[in-house]
Amino acid sequence: MTLPRILITGATGKTGVQAVKQLLEKGFPVRALVHSSDARSASLQSLGAEVQVGNLHDIDDMRRALKDVQRAYYCAPLLRNALGASMVFAAAAQERRLEVVVALSQWLADPRHASIHTRETWLADQALSWMPDVDLVTVNPGWFADNYMAAMEPIAQFGMMPMPLGEGLNAPPSNEDIARVVVTALTSPANHIGKIYRPTGPVLLSPQDIAATFAKVLGRPVKYFDAPSGMFSKVARALDFPDFTTAQVLCYFEDYKRGAFAVGAPTHAVLEITGQHPETFEAIVRRYVSESRFARRTAGSMLRAMGGMVRIMLTPSLDTTAYARSHDVPTLRGPHLAADSADWLASHSAPSTKPHQAPSANLAI
Secondary structure, eight states, X not given: OOOOOEEESSTTSHHHHHHHHHHHHTTOOEEEEESSOSHHHHHHHHHTOEEEEOOTTOHHHHHHHTTTOOEEEEEOOSSTTHHXXXXXXXXXXXXXXXXXXXXXXXXXXXXXXXXXXXXXXXXXXXXXXXXTTOEEEEEOOOSOGGGGGGGHHHHHHHSEEEEOOTTOOBOOOOHHHHHHHHHHHHHSGGGTTTEEEOOOOSSOBOHHHHHHHHHHHHTSOOEEEEOOHHHHHHHHHHTTOOHHHHHHHHHHHHHHHTTGGGTTOSOSHHHHHHSSOOOXXXXXXXXXXXXXXXXXXXXXXXXXXXXXXXXXXXSOOOOHHHHHHHTTOOOOSSOBXXXXXXXXXXXXXXXXXXXXXXXXXXXXX
């Protein structure tokens, strides 16, 4: 039997690249949609993926990407007007009458969230569920384990984990585990249609637990430092992150501090759906440390890290209010964080799976 062709959007991203690899290992034909040709897309091509360069906002690009495709993993970028990209994808997916779409949502998704990206994610979730001829599976992880690895350099070089996490708890999932859930739903979708899944790691961890795990793996002390949010924005700008992305992540740090990522966690979604236990945070850290050039402590790496700290100190922090005003970012009267919303808390304290829409029977396997 010919296996269905599967499109992966954001194929060089955190979960996209893992989904491509896992699908190829299972023998499925994969089309990887990427924003540009580079070493990352070349790597996917070398593994056997069909790589297509395209723009999620361009309906013609999406039509080409979905030609002769039966299933797709849709991952919206954390960039301005992600909602527009989601609408273009939904229109093209409906035109092509895909069997099923697995969509990456967001644990915080809420129509009145302080982050416009999170509001747009909530709207995209609604619109994707309205496709009349396409079945939907939604995956909405919280704070990824990968996010902590952004601080690998100061962790490894200075023994400090400076992140604005407060005393928030999280059960961080690996990119690989999130992709396993996505791939299971794509390859054997019949039992997953209309479901919402939240993959997490196996246990809730405090920031101190996370720092202690880095210390155990590196073999030297690591201390958690509850950094000011303004410091994070300086780091992000020094690393040339888009200001839009930085403004959204600042909101997510506030939700982290208020315990939003601890709500309903940990779940059994990874084990229930894939049959594999989720990776421990220690196992994830060991993989990143083994692969990261920042984890090796040498005289040169220390000098480079010190130079980075000077650059960060000289970088201005982001004024989110001024940014929103100068870029015409839509604002609400009385927006809230997820953790401060009674409606969000009531709807997100349920088990890891719940019905989303009525299933239909148009699947080949």
